[in-house]
Amino acid sequence: MKAKPLRPGLLATMNPKQSQFDALVRATSAELYRFGYWLCGNEALAHDLVQETYLRAWRSMDDLRDTKAAKAWLVTILRREHARLYERKGPTSFEQIDDLEIADFDGLSPDQAGEDSVVRRAIAALDAKYREPLLLQVLGGLTCEEIASQLGSTPAAVMTQLFRARQKLKAALGGTGEEAKVYELS
């Protein structure tokens, strides 16, 4: 008889809390790392940030009542960890990313890798007040209400920031014609 493989992963059959945490980490860590990366602009720092975030999450697992809200909960912890890292700043602080160094992606054509690199630089150059809600929406998958709650803002203000973030990005990417026009109606 073939032995049962260990799933979902590391020491998976330990206990329900560990299994739940294991599944949570495997489902969310990549996106959370990316969010952390765009928050601090540094790969090593993002790695540490994510590890500390999950350690705090593990210690507070009992506070997580609704697993559907896990992502927003983790983002909240990560933002607090990031603020703690920089102490002097509040939980809404957001680094300006001046120097992006990202390894080339395997499997992308030079054209595509070049295009992505241009978009990344445009995102990095966005003003923090536009970049953070955009990242929370695109990477974090948060709704306007959740983003507003994270940023201590209102859903309407978040809508405006998201709208302007995309507008500025399109303009920065050379879409000075149709793409950059506010409502694309002309």
Place this chain on the structure above:
Amino acid sequence: MNCLEFRRTIAALPRALDNAARSHREACPRCAEAHARALVFEGSLDRALAVPVPAQLADQILLHQITAERSQRLGRGHQLWRMAAGFTIGMGMATVGWLALAPSESMAAMSVAHLVEEPMAMASHGAVSMDEVQAIFARLNTRLPRSPGPIAYIRFCVIGGHNTAHMVMQRPSGAVTVIFAPGVVAAAHSFNDAGLRGRELAVANGSLVLLSANDTEFDAIAVAFNQAFDTTVLHRNSAAI
């Protein structure tokens, strides 16, 4: 919803259209085209934001968590140990007996700590040959004349300064980690640590630590190893043949 409202919506929430926006998109070809362009732009955003994630990030996070958890528990354990040691010193001869057990307890704890350093070992489903097994045991100056059963993984590991054989046996109820440490004095005992069931027992010239999610197979594995080490069993079987 009119065109202006629709364009404002897709500029902020291109992937979360409500019913009104969806109805407008179906009724207005120009807005449908604008939405298609918006989704293409979202695709380029997705690709750009998807920076490479470190290899085995999830495993590293879990290892960090388990190690931190374990350190915290060991810290609490050490505090209790110091209190207990202080008490038992005053108890004269009882202290000597208690301290005699300490090395075997630490071997079990060190084995658990070692386990999280090689987490992928538990998922091994290979078939290690008896020659490979005996080669590892030879490095431990220990003879293992018989096979203790199918071994999926074996490695010579130094755990807490002790040379050991770190093995994994895939059994019907799950993976069982088996660590043999020659020269370690062990008092047989069972334990729970880091969510694992464990048992330590004396075999041959050392200690055998068994770790798994459950202890269903422990008895059978202990018997198998005792027989594997026991040369008299080998001789008896040979005689029978």
